[in-house]
Amino acid sequence: MPAGPRPFRPSIPEMAPDHPQLRKLAIVPAYNEQGMVGRVVREIRRHAPDFDVLVVDDGSTDDSAAEAEASGAIVLRHPFNTGIGGAMQSGFKYALRHSYDVAAQVDGDGQHKPAHLHDLLAKLQTSGDEADMVCGSRFRGDPGYKVPIGRRIGNLTFSVVLTVICRQRITDPTSGFRMTNRRGIELFARDYPHDYPEVEAILMLHAHRLRIHEVPVRMNARGFGHSSIDYPRSAYYMVKVLLALYVGLFRRRATPVEATGQHGLVEQPAKDAATSGRPVG
Numbered sequence: 001m002p003a004g005p006r007p008f009r010p011s012i013p014e015m016a017p018d019h020p021q022l023r024k025l026a027i028v029p030a031y032n033e034q035g036m037v038g039r040v041v042r043e044i045r046r047h048a049p050d051f052d053v054l055v056v057d058d059g060s061t062d063d064s065a066a067e068a069e070a071s072g073a074i075v076l077r078h079p080f081n082t083g084i085g086g087a088m089q090s091g092f093k094y095a096l097r098h099s100y101d102v103a104a105q106v107d108g109d110g111q112h113k114p115a116h117l118h119d120l121l122a123k124l125q126t127s128g129d130e131a132d133m134v135c136g137s138r139f140r141g142d143p144g145y146k147v148p149i150g151r152r153i154g155n156l157t158f159s160v161v162l163t164v165i166c167r168q169r170i171t172d173p174t175s176g177f178r179m180t181n182r183r184g185i186e187l188f189a190r191d192y193p194h195d196y197p198e199v200e201a202i203l204m205l206h207a208h209r210l211r212i213h214e215v216p217v218r219m220n221a222r223g224f225g226h227s228s229i230d231y232p233r234s235a236y237y238m239v240k241v242l243l244a245l246y247v248g249l250f251r252r253r254a255t256p257v258e259a260t261g262q263h264g265l266v267e268q269p270a271k272d273a274a275t276s277g278r279p280v281g
């Protein structure tokens with residue numbers, strides 16, 4: 001990495017392994033996922049009842065929000081579509097404001113298996129300081145479904161680039177199935193990449209000296225609807241993200257002290273979102 005400002009590394013209390021009091025949030029980005037998002041919420045509550053579930057409805061024009069709420073999720077609604085990155089950043093802001101220790105992403109299209117949430121959590125906890133984010137990787141074992149060839153090629157390209165930059169093996173940089181600790185929550189609440197955020201988010205973590213681990217997971221094929229990275233858009237996706245990675249290498253990143261004049265993060269209230277659903281206990 002080029003010389004730059006000090007990395008963002010707020011001091012947080014060490015995470016106590018297997019601490020039952022950890023506050024954990026599953027963030028479910030959803031854009032027109034009616035028919036699937038309710039099932040995702042119920043599956044999370046069944047397999048990981050210790051997680052609160054926050055669905056970020058990203059300006060859907062269908063009944064995703066009502067379905068999520070009926071299934072027992074807290075629902076945050078964007079008044080218009082912002083893209084996956086915007087949806088996730090709202091989730092991280094919520095996690096920060098409500099003092100969660102752990103935040104996971106579980107996509108609203110049903111691709112991620114909530115049964116793996118505790119595999120991710122075990123790595124995040126037992127590794128303590130060693131893993132600020134744990135990514136579920138389809139390519140460290142059996143992916144569980146036939147990953148489309150376009151996605152494989154894109155994934156491999158980003159995997160090579162990030163493995164070189166981060167000097168550690170990153171096998172599934174486009175996986176959105178990931179979990180982060182308080183350090184990651186604070187960083188991503190303040191700044192999260194837009195458009196196709198997963199790959200850039202790994203670079204961000206690396207630039208801020210936060211640590212990444214991968215655990216093998218199986219995923220499902222998308223039930224219905226279309227991935228945001230369909231074939232016509234995949235070339236744009238490749239060029240855009242590669243450019244963003246290159247620019248990101250040289251980007252100056254403000255430290256919390258520079259940004260706020262004090263240690264830690266002063267959160268700006270989210271302007272365009274309203275919450276509903278059951279309160280966080």
Ligand SMILES: Nc1nc2c(ncn2[C@@H]2O[C@H](COP(=O)(O)OP(=O)(O)O)[C@@H](O)[C@H]2O)c(=O)[nH]1
Nearest residue numbers: 029030031058083084087107108109227228229
């Ligand atoms: N396509 C799309 N998905 C969004 C958006 N905002 C939130 N999402 C959610 O982000 C998740 C991942 O999106 P998806 O298109 O499946 O990405 P992929 O799994 O990487 O191919 C899904 O749960 C979507 O519902 C958006 O603006 N567009």
Ligand SMILES: [Mg+2]
Nearest residue numbers: 107109111222
């Ligand atoms: Mg998907």
